[in-house]
Amino acid sequence: MVKLIGLVPLFPLIGFLINGFFGKKMSKGLSGAIASIAILASFIVSLLVFFDLLEHPDTTSHVVSIFSWINSDTLHIPFEFLVDHLSSLFLLIITGIGFLIHIYSIGYMHEDEGFSRFFTYLNLFVFFMLLLVLGNNYLIMFVGWEGVGLCSYLLIGFWFKNTAYNNAAKKAFIMNRIGDLGFLLGIILIFVTYGSISYGDVFGVARGANESTATAIALLLFIGAMGKSAQLPLYTWLPDAMAGPTPVSALIHAATMVTAGIYMVVRSNVFYIMSPAASEVVAVVGVATALFAATIGLFQNDIKKILAYSTVSQLGLMFMGLGAGAYSSSVFHVMTHAFFKALLFLGAGSVIHAMGGEQDIRRMGGLKKALPVTFMTMFLGTLAISGVFGFSGFFSKDEILAHTYEYSPVIWFFGSVTSLLTAFYMFRLMFLTFWGGFRGTHEQEHHLHESPKSMTFPLVVLAILSVVGGLIGLPEFWGAKNWIGEFLEPVATQPLNMLGHDQEIILMSIASVGAIVVIYFAYMVYRKNNVLPLEKESDMKPFQKLVYNKYYVDEVYDFLIRKPLDFISDILSRYVDKKMVDGVVNGVGTAVDGLSSVVRLLQTGNISFYILSMVVGIIAILFYTFIK
Amino acid sequence: MLTGLLIIVPLIASLLLFLVKGNGSRNLALGLSVVEFALSIVAFMQLKHNPASKELVLNCTWVESMGIHFAVGLDSLSMLLVLLTTFLVPLIILSSFGTTYERPNAFYGLIMLMQMALVGVFTANDGFLFYVFWELALIPIYFICLLWGGEGRARITFKFFVYTLFGSLFMLVALIYLYSHTGFDSGIKSWAINDLYEAGRNMTLAQQSVVFWCIFLAFAIKMPLFPLHTWQPDTYVNAPTQGTMLLSGIMLKMGTFGLMKWLLPVTPLAIQEWGGVAMGMAVFGILYASCIAIVQKDYKRLIAYSSIAHVGLIAAGILSANQQGLQGAMMQMLAHGVNVVGLFLIADILVRHTGTREIDRLGGIRSMNGNFAVLFLIILLGSVALPLTNGFVGEFLLINGVYQYGAWVAAIAGLTVILGAVYMLRSYQGIMLGERKDSAVAFGPLATSDKAVLIIVCMAVIAFGVYPKPLNDLAESGVKEFLLNIK
Secondary structure, three states: OHHHHHHHHHHHHHHHHHHHHHHHHOOHHHHHHHHHHHHHHHHHHHHHHHHHHHHOOOOOEEEEEEEEEEEEOOEEEEEEEEEEHHHHHHHHHHHHHHHHHHHHHHHHOOOOOOHHHHHHHHHHHHHHHHHHHHEOEHHHHHHHHHHHHHHHHHHHOOOOOOHHHHHHHHHHHHHHHHHHHHHHHHHHHHHHHHOOOEHHHHHHHHHHOOHHHHHHHHHHHHHHHHHHOOOOOOOOHHHHHHHOOHHHHHHHHHHOHHHHHHHHHHHOHHHHHHOHHHHHHHHHHHHHHHHHHHHHHHOOOEHHHHHHHHHHHHHHHHHHHHHOOOHHHHHHHHHHHHHHHHHHHHHHHHHHHHOOOOOEHHHOOOOOOOOHHHHHHHHHHHHHHOOOOOOHHHHHHHHHHHHHHHHOHHHHHHHHHHHHHHHHHHHHHHHHHHOOOOOOOHHHHHHOOOOOHHHHHHHHHHHHHHHHHHHHHOOHHHOOOOHHHHHHOOOOOOOOOOOOHHHHHHHHHHHHHHHHHHHHHHHHHHHHOOOOOOOOHHHOOHHHHHHHOHHHHHHHHHHHHHHHHHHHHHHHHHHHHHHHHHHHHHHHHHHHHHHHHHHHOOOOOOHHHHHHHHHHHHHHHHHHHHHO | OHHHHHHHHHHHHHHHHHHOOOOHHHHHHHHHHHHHHHHHHHHHHHHHHOOOOHHHEEEEEEEHHHOEEEEEEOOHHHHHHHHHHHHHHHHHHHHHHHOOOOOHHHHHHHHHHHHHHHHHHHHEOEHHHHHHHHHHHHHHHHHHHHHHOOOOHHHHHHHHHHHHHHHHHHHHHHHHHHHHOOOOOOOOOOOEHHHHHHHHHOOOHHHHHHHHHHHHHHHHHHOOOOOOOOHHHHHHHHOOHHHHHHHHHHHHHHHHHHHHHHHOOOOHHHHHHHHHHHHHHHHHHHHHHHHHHHOOOEHHHHHHHHHHHHHHHHHHHHHHOOHHHHHHHHHHHHHHHHHHHHHHHHHHHHHHHHOOOEHHHOOOHHHHOHHHHHHHHHHHHHHOOOOOOHHHHHHHHHHHHHHHHOHHHHHHHOOHHHHHHHHHHHHHHHHHOOOOOHHHOOOOOOOHHHHHHHHHHHHHHHHHHHOOHHHHHHHHHHHHHHHHHHO
């Protein structure tokens, strides 16, 4: 079965080509069906491959060569796929959730004139995402990495007539490219150090290099991860990316693409294990991003923006875990997060759909009656993300936090605070959206309706996964097997959790009780006392205003980077290039011109003048030789 | 013999075209350039199966008393540039079908003459012959720009002509100087490339330095490198589109290829001494030109500056003088040639359909012509070196090569990855996206010839990005051999 791995990215590629070339001529139904079937086929093959791996625990990885891509003397970069435990898990997430979101999109995008174009991009995205996780060397990962960036660009700017959306798309691409340059230099450093960039060749001998080289590689790769997975300071593109259609936000900007950075670090874990310094950077950047984004999430009123900041924050928690060495726990959280965050985004899409495009939770309220399925599923998703005991998010988050506590109680503390903030802003969102009275227009109220089956079906499936998804990683002290930890053992060995069971139970209790208390607090504020977010910025307290405006980070970047770049470029173009560099050239020209006009005066055409000068010249020469 | 044919066919084509009257000339030109392309494919196959084939070299005595030979030959490296030339010239001719030029026979005759000179430059193995072809290439492009260019062409073309001639004369001096140092053992003077190499290597550092700077000046002006570039934007903008394509797509490579073939092996000591300065010019030029490209309002001028940035990276790769740098330079020369022809055609199409190239006055063309938007985007992605496009292979190898020269140099040169995305996406957004502006209202379907060229370019962008092996193998083995020779 593993030999057929090439089919997994091939199906979406074919879907992309069919929709790309013939989509406009096909009916919407056919176009959507082809795209969805392509992903379903990939999912089925991925499942078969996954079971194949389960059945043969002795062989841990398979390399499948497609063709020879770039060769340069000792540098060989084949187009090769690696099927192992890590990639097979990501294959399931990508194709499984990808399929559900394709189905959802058929309903969500039904009215859009760019219907087939949407599915063309979506299939292309899945193709590149699969390359990213399947590649057997860093450059194939980079192909997928930049490819998903392109699709993200195309889908954020999907409604290309809107300038703000186009700006968001461009911003995403450029910010990602900043990270990509770091990634690219990291790949080159790996080649220069080890003479290869294929995983098998590099990881085996990785420890031959010294620690500072490992640190440099790890940090360069991490710069790439900061861009793709929206970490400080390269995160600002992700909230703006919500300009894209909501299924895109769910698939690309929550469940799959943005977790590529986590995949990359787990894949490269050997460098991070070699370099405690780099790991510390990852942990600190992660927890800082988590806390920072969570505070912004507290005061946002756009339903998608809240979820976007929540995603940034959750990704931060995953990096915090990676820094602490909890590789498989972070992958576990990638998985549960993919379930509940995709669910929450799709639920938000359902709400927006019902509200006729409205995204401001101040204009919503009391929607649970009109949207029962959306409400129930989103509620389960909220319980999961808030880390309520028993739901999937609880187990994965708990694992990360337990490892972090061992690594550094300080980082653990901030990570835990982030979790509590998460519970608060998520319940704020839920209470304001689904409880209380309706605050929108009459027209909106009149049109409120539950979404079609194609949209609610994925919600239900994801809700089930969000509830039970934690079972694959039950804590060991329950006497259960931590299945995912064992499964990933061949790829990333996670240091055993040395905390005693008592300590672990205490930490777990703190988290659970904390979550309940915070949820109760949110209930008191937004349900019992019906507090509504302020309409006017002028009414806010200074701190609230600062956070509401996202700490003015965009403005600061604008002031520190964009404006100076434009200014310098303008100066270079207008003055330096035209006046100075070209001025010198023209100056030389003019000087030659002037000089020749002086010399030209000698060319009088008067023969006697010429003879006279000749005579003078001859006399001078003779005179000179005599003296000598 | 094949190599000789590759030079003679365009020459005959050119003469034929000068004789033909009327509008049939463009079809004839297209046909003959396709024949030339087919011929180069034959040569390519020959080289692949039998690299030592006598068909690929031609060496006859020209001026015996001065040791001048008509020596041309195709090796892996020159083959790639000949392929680029013969591939692009038909596209350039086809791209002119949407425009009516006065005296078309002369126009196409000059293009073919140019092709002859270019093939000559890339295949010459004799210093004197190289110089003759080098200067010969200037004459047709001078007339193309002067006779069919835009407003102010006389002044701009004159500057271009004098500037490049100025550089070339220094090269001539250096070549004669090298020639005078040949025959150290045998006493026989020669212009043969290997004898010139040897002459250069036997020189002292001071002598090599003089040779280095004289020849480097000529190449740096031709590419052009900062700060010798100021003739370029005006000339590119002012030349007729086909002239710009010839200049940027192919002629620019005379400079980069020359740097590789006619300078790197000649003055090893001087390169150790001065290579850093040259590298500085190249890398600084990348940033400088990228920044300027960001604020350009005229799309054609923007591409002109982006070309300076690209060529800066190519030069940096060559100066790093390692396998990846040189191989990347070869691959990037090919990719850049193809992509820039596509981009300049897009600029031309914009003018023909909307009457302007001003980015601020354009906008929303995508709503009028979605296919054009897709083709444009693919070429743009090639230009910003997205993986699986032709631009990536070269750029990755180039940055890799420069990294081995100096990690920080590579980090700075690598900023092109970011800045390139900035100016390319900004301009794409300005021209294609957003609400439809007045200028876009009349933007109808593309002419068949334009569509054909864009589709061929896009196919090349993707094909050689996904499967670069056929060309990359040539570049790899050619560079390997080249490096063995100069060590």
